Amino acid sequence: MLRSRSPWGCAIIVGASSGIGAALARRLGEAGCRLALLARREAELAHLSDTINRGASALRAGRGRPRRPRPGHLCGRRHAARGRGGVQPREGPADGRGEPARRDRVAEPGGRVLRPLAGGHDRRHLLGGGGPGAAWQPRLLRLQGGPRRLPGGAPAPSRAKRGDRRHGEARTGRHADERRRPSPAFSHLRGPRSTADPRRCPSRHAGRVRARPLAPGHVRHPEPAPLAVRLPRHLMVASPSSTLPDPLPADRRERISGWGGTMSAVSYVYRPTTVEDVRAILELAQSRGLTVGLRGAGRSYGDAALNAGNLCLDLSLMNRILGWDPEEGVMRVQPGVTIRQVWRHAIADGWWPAVVPGTMFTSVGGSAAMNIHGKNNWKVGPLGDHIRDFELILPNGRIERCSRTEQPELFHAAIGGFGMLGCFTSLTLELKRVHSGLLAVEPIVVPSLGAMIAAFEERLAPADYLVGWVDGFATGAHLGRGLVHAARYLPPGEDPDPARSLRAETQDLSAMLLGVLPASVAWRLMRPFTNRVGMRFVNTAHYHLARRHRNGYRDSHTGFAFLFDHVPDWQRALGPGGLIQHQSFVAADQAREVFTTELRLAQRRGLVPYLGVLKRHRSDAFLMTHAVDGFSLALDFKVTQRNRGRLWALAAELNQLVIDAGGRFYLAKDSTLTPGTFAASLGEERLARFRALKRACDPEGLLATDLYRRLFPAP
Numbered sequence: 254m255l256r257s258r259s260p261w262g263c264a265i266i267v268g269a270s271s272g273i274g275a276a277l278a279r280r281l282g283e284a285g286c287r288l289a290l291l292a293r294r295e296a297e298l299a300h301l302s303d304t305i306n307r308g309a310s311a312l313r314a315g316r317g318r319p320r321r322p323r324p325g326h327l328c329g330r331r332h333a334a335r336g337r338g339g340v341q342p343r344e345g346p347a348d349g350r351g352e353p354a355r356r357d358r359v360a361e362p363g364g365r366v367l368r369p370l371a372g373g374h375d376r377r378h379l380l381g382g383g384g385p386g387a388a389w390q391p392r393l394l395r396l397q398g399g400p401r402r403l404p405g406g407a408p409a410p411s412r413a414k415r416g417d418r419r420h421g422e423a424r425t426g427r428h429a430d431e432r433r434r435p436s437p438a439f440s441h442l443r444g445p446r447s448t449a450d451p452r453r454c455p456s457r458h459a460g461r462v463r464a465r466p467l468a469p470g471h472v473r474h475p476e477p478a479p480l481a482v483r484l485p486r487h488l489m490v491a492s493p494s495s496t497l498p499d500p501l502p503a504d505r506r507e508r509i510s511g512w513g514g515t516m517s518a519v520s521y522v523y524r525p526t527t528v529e530d531v532r533a534i535l536e537l538a539q540s541r542g543l544t545v546g547l548r549g550a551g552r553s554y555g556d557a558a559l560n561a562g563n564l565c566l567d568l569s570l571m572n573r574i575l576g577w578d579p580e581e582g583v584m585r586v587q588p589g590v591t592i593r594q595v596w597r598h599a600i601a602d603g604w605w606p607a608v609v610p611g612t613m614f615t616s617v618g619g620s621a622a623m624n625i626h627g628k629n630n631w632k633v634g635p636l637g638d639h640i641r642d643f644e645l646i647l648p649n650g651r652i653e654r655c656s657r658t659e660q661p662e663l664f665h666a667a668i669g670g671f672g673m674l675g676c677f678t679s680l681t682l683e684l685k686r687v688h689s690g691l692l693a694v695e696p697i698v699v700p701s702l703g704a705m706i707a708a709f710e711e712r713l714a715p716a717d718y719l720v721g722w723v724d725g726f727a728t729g730a731h732l733g734r735g736l737v738h739a740a741r742y743l744p745p746g747e748d749p750d751p752a753r754s755l756r757a758e759t760q761d762l763s764a765m766l767l768g769v770l771p772a773s774v775a776w777r778l779m780r781p782f783t784n785r786v787g788m789r790f791v792n793t794a795h796y797h798l799a800r801r802h803r804n805g806y807r808d809s810h811t812g813f814a815f816l817f818d819h820v821p822d823w824q825r826a827l828g829p830g831g832l833i834q835h836q837s838f839v840a841a842d843q844a845r846e847v848f849t850t851e852l853r854l855a856q857r858r859g860l861v862p863y864l865g866v867l868k869r870h871r872s873d874a875f876l877m878t879h880a881v882d883g884f885s886l887a888l889d890f891k892v893t894q895r896n897r898g899r900l901w902a903l904a905a906e907l908n909q910l911v912i913d914a915g916g917r918f919y920l921a922k923d924s925t926l927t928p929g930t931f932a933a934s935l936g937e938e939r940l941a942r943f944r945a946l947k948r949a950c951d952p953e954g955l956l957a958t959d960l961y962r963r964l965f966p967a968p
Contacts, residue, residue, distance in 0.1 A: 509559060512553060512554050523537075525568070525571060532650045545955055546563065546958040548567045549568055549617075549618045552615045556924065557921060568587075568676070571618075572591070579602040587678070596757075604686060605684060608629070610627060613811065618677045621643070622667075622672045632717065635873055635875070639684075640681065640682060642654065643664075645677055648951045648955040665875050666875075672956065674950045689751045690809055691743055691809060692718070692810060693805060694740045694806055695739045699734060702732060715741065717740060720737070725862035726792050732849060735796070762819060772820055780828070834888065835887070835890070835907055836922045839881065839883050840882060851907050860896060866886070868884065868887075870885055876939060877935065888907075890903075912933045918934055
């Protein structure tokens with residue numbers, strides 16, 4: 254006979270000697286299979302029901318893991334059998350501000366801290382992100398704290414938090430001394446309470462201090478009277494104490510960023526087109542108790558053109574060329590005119606801007622405010638040396654005309670004064686006569702930083718432009734190796750077709766790279782290489798390819814001067830963190846030692862610069878100048894969420910090296926300077942003169958930016 258076992262464990266004995274026994278065996282076997290299937294489904298349903306009852310937190314905790322004990326103050330009747338001995342309140346650490354410790358955690362008898370399980374939804378929009386508290390307490394109110402009244406002129410966050418911006422009150426955090434009152438919106442949930450179970454936690458109302466009966470008509474929680482709010486020093490106008498101003502139109506709020514992408518701010522942005530518009534916006538800011546930050550084309554790397562929570566005066570629409578003298582090469586422009594507009598307007602007449610930066614898209618007003626320099630700084634000086642005069646509107650609305658003979662002190666302070674003394678309304682530029690649209694370029698491959706500095710010194714006399722590319726990844730004897738480009742203007746008669754090379758269309762950069770790739774999308778193809786391995790490969794390949802092609806060549810003015818513009822938006826290839834540039838200016842006799850130490854220090858910290866640029870400079874007469882009679886080294890660093898802290902710490906070390914060598918810094922590229930290092934680089938005498946001019950031109954502190962507040966904090 255055959256012996257089989259059903260799924261539920263009953264034995265079925267089937268006689269196989271007769272047909273009746275066989276038929277009976279088949280029917281009994283089919284019935285057993287059906288019963289087994291039903292039992293299995295019943296078991297699965299029971300298991301699923303149990304899983305659902307345990308909740309989503311039990312599922313995340315993982316099947317088979319022991320459940321955490323429920324805190325005593327949350328135990329219900331069905332948990333009462335466990336008693337109060339299972340968990341005990343445990344005091345948390347004292348607050349860093351000196352406030353007393355809170356009993357906001359629970360622990361088992363063994364001492365293990367029980368952390369609350371996360372909820373089933375995203376709580377990142379709640380400030381504090383704490384664990385669950387008592388059931389009767391409104392969760393949003395507990396996590397976001399008591400109400401705080403914010404200045405009406407300050408911009409709201411770009412993404413509103415739940416329960417925020419109601420009647421000007423945002424839940425931004427609770428102080429320890431603030432009373433906690435239940436929200437009236439939840440009063441309907443608190444009905445009469447039943448008798449507490451003796452095995453549960455003591456009632457939360459036990460021991461509460463009861464108020465005595467008060468006189469009729471007494472107001473328990475009177476609304477406070479409006480208070481006069483003392484604004485920060487950089488927001489104050491005529492009166493040191495004033496009520497909060499009315500908010501400006503919400504559609505004026507914009508998030509603007511520095512070109513490096515590491516800093517941004519929300520401001521009320523206004524774009525004037527006339528001088529009268531500028532005057533009206535200054536008056537508006539003064540009436541609202543806000544400051545005004547000036548912005549040209551927004552090409553400063555850091556926070557020089559940011560003014561968080563206040564007004565941003567964007568001058569990009571004041572972009573008209575007011576006059577041009579092709580005989581003298583003199584051009585009068587509004588501050589929003591770009592370098593590109595200047596050279597395109599003048600190139601056909603045989604003139605070129607005397608000083609240009611690495612991009613043609615900077616504004617003339619912003620370039621003057623930062624006193625930009627070019628690859629010919631040691632020979633012709635900064636842009637300020639080629640500004641004949643300018644008109645400056647002061648915060649009080651008065652317009653001052655300045656030149657080297659008319660108000661010379663204000664002339665030499667406003668140029669390079671990063672927009673803190675007034676707003677340029679017009680500037681007169683002196684351009685450089687050129688006889689060809691081409692330059693003769695000589696590439697020089699150098700095996701080390703010392704050899705690069707020597708190559709510069711040898712070509713100071715014959716060259717009109719000098720710039721060096723530095724490989725930040727090279728080490729040992731090849732530290733600082735790279736490539737020097739020396740360029741000179743072509744004299745009359747050397748260009749066989751000057752009329753063609755001097756056309757603006759000939760000077761325009763190609764929209765295609767290598768004739769096949771659109772330049773506008775090239776940064777996307779660069780992104781896979783913007784890491785340590787990729788950039789090491791790119792730098793090494795660039796160096797060795799340059800060694801094989803040492804012949805001189807001819808390049809257009811735009812092709813040589815505006816190297817960064819060949820790939821539009823190339824900084825986006827570095828990712829969302831952006832980049833910072835550390836540019837230091839050191840005397841010629843100390844440059845080799847200081848720059849060698851900077852490169853080695855960056856490599857030891859594991860933060861290798863992806864790009865390094867060396868230039869030669871000379872000193873000038875401007876008050877807030879960054880230039881010295883020596884060299885500058887600019888180092889570009891990629892910023893990520895992981896390396897940001899280490900990068901700022903490295904920048905502090907590099908700054909100290911420069912200060913010890915008596916060097917200076919360039920504010921258009923800066924993101925990391927502190928008041929102390931900035932004062933040490935310029936000297937107290939220069940800063941005192943600048944502060945005196947600031948008080949004379951802007952006694953109420955109407956002009957300010959994030960850069961100014963960072964370097965000139967309120968006392």
